[in-house]
Amino acid sequence: MRSPKDFFRPLAVGAPTPVREIPFRPSRMIHFFDPSNEKMAAKVPSIAAQVDVLLGNLEDAVQADRKEAARDGLVAIAKATDFGETQLWTRINSLDSPWVLDDLLTLVTEIGHKLDVIMVPKVEGAEDIHYVDRLLAQLEAKAGLERPILVHAILETATGVANVEEIAGASPRMQGISLGPADLAASRRMKTTRVGGGHPGYLVREDPRPGDTDAPRATHQQDLWHYTIARMVDACAAHGILPYYGPFGDIRDTTACEDQFRNAFLLGCVGAWSLHPVQIDIAKKVFSPAPAEVAWARKVIAAMGDGTGAVMIDGKMQDDATYKQCQVVATLADALAARDPELRDAYAAAEKE
Numbered sequence: 001m002r003s004p005k006d007f008f009r010p011l012a013v014g015a016p017t018p019v020r021e022i023p024f025r026p027s028r029m030i031h032f033f034d035p036s037n038e039k040m041a042a043k044v045p046s047i048a049a050q051v052d053v054l055l056g057n058l059e060d061a062v063q064a065d066r067k068e069a070a071r072d073g074l075v076a077i078a079k080a081t082d083f084g085e086t087q088l089w090t091r092i093n094s095l096d097s098p099w100v101l102d103d104l105l106t107l108v109t110e111i112g113h114k115l116d117v118i119m120v121p122k123v124e125g126a127e128d129i130h131y132v133d134r135l136l137a138q139l140e141a142k143a144g145l146e147r148p149i150l151v152h153a154i155l156e157t158a159t160g161v162a163n164v165e166e167i168a169g170a171s172p173r174m175q176g177i178s179l180g181p182a183d184l185a186a187s188r189r190m191k192t193t194r195v196g197g198g199h200p201g202y203l204v205r206e207d208p209r210p211g212d213t214d215a216p217r218a219t220h221q222q223d224l225w226h227y228t229i230a231r232m233v234d235a236c237a238a239h240g241i242l243p244y245y246g247p248f249g250d251i252r253d254t255t256a257c258e259d260q261f262r263n264a265f266l267l268g269c270v271g272a273w274s275l276h277p278v279q280i281d282i283a284k285k286v287f288s289p290a291p292a293e294v295a296w297a298r299k300v301i302a303a304m305g306d307g308t309g310a311v312m313i314d315g316k317m318q319d320d321a322t323y324k325q326c327q328v329v330a331t332l333a334d335a336l337a338a339r340d341p342e343l344r345d346a347y348a349a350a351e352k353e
C-alpha cells in the first residue's frame with residue numbers, strides 16, 4: 001500500500017494533480033442516452049439544456065454489436081456540442097469486458113477535455129478503482145489534459161457492497177457512487193425482476209386482532225433498498241464524495257419513481273438517473289429542496305446567530321445540531337439556485353411569505 005503522503009500525487013509523469021476535494025456541482029439527474037441510437041442522439045442538444053448531467057452510456061442497454069458505434073457516437077457528439085454548464089459523463093464497459101480498454105483509450109484522448117466523470121460499472125473493490133486510476137493518469141498525460149477526470153462507481157455486486165467503504169476512499173478521483181439495483185439484485189440472488197422500487201411480496205403485516213383472528217390484517221410494503229442506500233450514503237459521506245440513487249425501470253410508473261427518488265433524497269443522495277425524458281422533471285423536483293423547507297432552514301440559521309445554544313422557533317427546539325441540518329438544506333439550495341433561475345425565484349418568494 002502506498003504511503004498516505006503519496007495519496008494526492010499524480011500516478012503518471014505529466015498527469016494533472018489530483019483534486020483535494022470533490023467540488024459540489026448540481027447533479028440531480030444523470031440523464032442516460034445511447035450515443036449509437038440516432039433518435040436519442042438527435043435530442044442531446046435540447047436535453048443538455050434541461051439536465052444537470054448528460055451521460056453517454058456505453059455499457060448495458062447498448063447491444064454488443066453497437067459498442068463501437070456508441071463509443072464513436074459519443075466522441076462525435078462531444079466534439080460537436082457546447083454543453084454549457086451541463087456536465088458530460090460516460091459509463092464505460094465493465095472492467096472484465098473486451099471493450100473497456102478501447103473505451104478509455106479513445107474517450108480520454110479524443111474528448112478527455114470535455115469529460116467530467118467516468119462511471120465505472122460493477123466495481124467490486126479498491127483494486128478496480130486503482131486500475132482505472134493509473135490508466136487514466138497515463139492517458140491524461142498522453143492527451144495533455146490539465147484537470148483530472150473524476151471517477152464514479154456503480155454499487156451493483158454483493159462484493160462491491162461488502163467493500164463499499166474502501167471503494168469510496170480508493171482514490172482522490174472518486175466523485176461518487178450510484179446504486180445499481182438490477183445487477184445487484186442478480187448478484188445477491190434477490191427474487192425481484194424489477195429495476196429498483198419496492199415489491200408487493202416484501203412487506204410487514206399487522207398483528208392479528210385479539211378476539212378476531214380472522215379479521216383482515218393490513219400489510220405495508222417495505223423498501224428493498226434501504227439498507228444498501230443507507231450504507232452507500234455513509235461510505236460516501238465518510239469519504240467526502242456524493243451518493244446517488246440509480247435507475248428506476250418502470251418508466252410509466254412516475255408516482256413510484258418519485259417515491260423511490262424521494263426516499264433516496266431524504267436519506268442523503270444528491271441525485272438519481274433519468275432513463276427516459278419523463279424522469280428528468282421528477283428528479284429535478286425531488287432533488288431540489290422544497291421552497292418551504294429552504295425558507296425554514298434560513299429562518300433557523302438567522303435566528304441561531306453563531307449556531308450555538310438552544311432556542312425555540314415555532315414550538316420546535318433548535319440547537320447546534322439543527323443549525324447544521326439547516327445549513328445542509330440552505331447550502332444545497334444556494335448551489336441549485338445558482339444554476340436554476342426558476343428555483344432561485346421560488347426560494348426567494350418562499351422566504352418573503
Ligand SMILES: CC(=O)SCCNC(=O)CCNC(=O)[C@H](O)C(C)(C)COP(=O)(O)OP(=O)(O)OC[C@H]1O[C@@H](n2cnc3c(N)ncnc32)[C@H](O)[C@@H]1OP(=O)(O)O
Nearest residue numbers: 032033039040043057060061182195247251274275276277
Ligand atoms: C439497469 C441499467 O443499467 S439502467 C441504465 C441503462 N439503460 C438505459 O440507459 C436505458 C435508456 N433509455 C432507453 O433506452 C429508452 O428510454 C427505453 C428503451 C426505456 C424506452 O424507449 P422508447 O420505447 O423509445 O420510449 P418512448 O417511445 O416513450 O420515447 C419517446 C421519445 O423519447 C426518446 N427517448 C427515450 N429515451 C430517451 C433518452 N434516455 N434520452 C433521449 N431521448 C430518449 C425516444 O427516442 C423517442 O423519441 P421520438 O419521439 O423521436 O420517437
Ligand SMILES: CC(=O)C(=O)O
Nearest residue numbers: 156180181182183246
Ligand atoms: C444501474 C445498473 O447498472 C443496474 O441496476 O444494474
Ligand SMILES: [Mg+2]
Nearest residue numbers: 060156180183
Ligand atoms: Mg448494471
